[in-house]
Amino acid sequence: MFTLKKEGVLLDKTDFEFENEGVLNPAVIQEGDTVHVFYRAVRKGNHSTIGYCKLNGPLEVLQRNETPLLAPHLEYESQGIEDPRIVKIDDLYYMSFTAYDGVNAMGCLATSADLVNFDRQGIIVPQFTYEDFHRMAECNLHLNEKYKRLHLQNNVDSRNRKKILLSDKNVVFFPRKINGRFFFFHRIKPDIQIASVENIGGLTKAYWQDYLMQFDQHILITPKYEHEISYVGGGCPPIETEAGWLVIYHGVRDSVEGYVYCACTSLLDLNDPTIELARLPYPLFQPDVSWELKGEVNSVVFPTGTALFDDKLYIYYGAADTRIAVASVSLTELITELLNHQI
Numbered sequence: 001m002f003t004l005k006k007e008g009v010l011l012d013k014t015d016f017e018f019e020n021e022g023v024l025n026p027a028v029i030q031e032g033d034t035v036h037v038f039y040r041a042v043r044k045g046n047h048s049t050i051g052y053c054k055l056n057g058p059l060e061v062l063q064r065n066e067t068p069l070l071a072p073h074l075e076y077e078s079q080g081i082e083d084p085r086i087v088k089i090d091d092l093y094y095m096s097f098t099a100y101d102g103v104n105a106m107g108c109l110a111t112s113a114d115l116v117n118f119d120r121q122g123i124i125v126p127q128f129t130y131e132d133f134h135r136m137a138e139c140n141l142h143l144n145e146k147y148k149r150l151h152l153q154n155n156v157d158s159r160n161r162k163k164i165l166l167s168d169k170n171v172v173f174f175p176r177k178i179n180g181r182f183f184f185f186h187r188i189k190p191d192i193q194i195a196s197v198e199n200i201g202g203l204t205k206a207y208w209q210d211y212l213m214q215f216d217q218h219i220l221i222t223p224k225y226e227h228e229i230s231y232v233g234g235g236c237p238p239i240e241t242e243a244g245w246l247v248i249y250h251g252v253r254d255s256v257e258g259y260v261y262c263a264c265t266s267l268l269d270l271n272d273p274t275i276e277l278a279r280l281p282y283p284l285f286q287p288d289v290s291w292e293l294k295g296e297v298n299s300v301v302f303p304t305g306t307a308l309f310d311d312k313l314y315i316y317y318g319a320a321d322t323r324i325a326v327a328s329v330s331l332t333e334l335i336t337e338l339l340n341h342q343i
Contacts, residue, residue: 025324126168195211221266228253262284
């Protein structure tokens with residue numbers, strides 16, 4: 001077994017206009033004792049930008065910007081830039097995020113050499129309607145009925161005549177190439193899918209058409225246990241360990257008071273991350289303290305980044321869609337417990 005500690009709230013909203021409604025779901029990257037935090041900052045009206053702060057060690061706020069680091073300036077991100085994740089591959093930082101135009105939520109990518117200037121690479125997930133997706137995906141298997149129930153809607157939004165596309169978000173990259181390929185998670189509800197490509201530019205319409213025609217081969221993590229039974233989605237970038245890739249993701253269950261979001265854990269094969277080796281049959285942690293139970297959305301813990309100091313893994317997460325909190329656990333103890341639940 002392992003002992004997980006709730007370290008408490010790291011960041012809360014401020015009076016600055018860009019983050020006066022909430023701060024949540026941070027991308028985190030560690031460089032020595034410095035931890036860079038890129039968080040979703042929400043202003044009133046549910047408009048999101050990316051804020052930035054720097055930590056000394058896992059918990060001490062050293063610097064916090066008073067203006068957004070990244071703000072919307074393209075049509076497909078007009079309503080907001082949401083829920084970033086970040087990794088460093090070779091000499092380049094890869095920040096994935098969700099762009100929201102008021103109708104569609106799509107996984108996007110930006111890259112940076114210095115963590116200050118980011119170059120947008122555009123939408124990198126498939127851009128099809130649900131009907132397109134359903135037609136292609138059912139070539140090789142009958143889709144779980146949840147795919148229809150969680151996605152099916154009208155083709156055009158009546159308010160502004162925008163075509164409604166398949167929602168595909170929670171894009172999370174692995175922190176290095178595997179066998180010469182970029183690997184990343186993405187999420188078409190209710191499952192987590194995995195994709196790979198030699199070059200980011202290869203994520204074309206033709207690539208995704210072929211991918212969806214073989215959709216059954218790309219479903220990686222499906223809801224299995226009660227705490228994740230409604231749907232699952234990507235969380236933190238995978239952590240490389242001797243036992244495999246440690247994956248911390250979010251799982252959702254329906255309750256009489258609404259959805260409950262918890263942190264879940266899985267282990268993937270190092271050389272072939274399409275193979276799941278083990279999974280905890282219970283939550284890594286779940287909402288049970290005040291800052292997680294009450295907020296803009298109640299009963300939410302949403303893990304999106306980690307930092308490792310000695311053997312202690314710090315997990316940064318959005319709490320109740322309002323604030324950013326931190327939990328910690330022994331990495332060794334967690335891996336040991338995961339290996340007791342091999343698939």
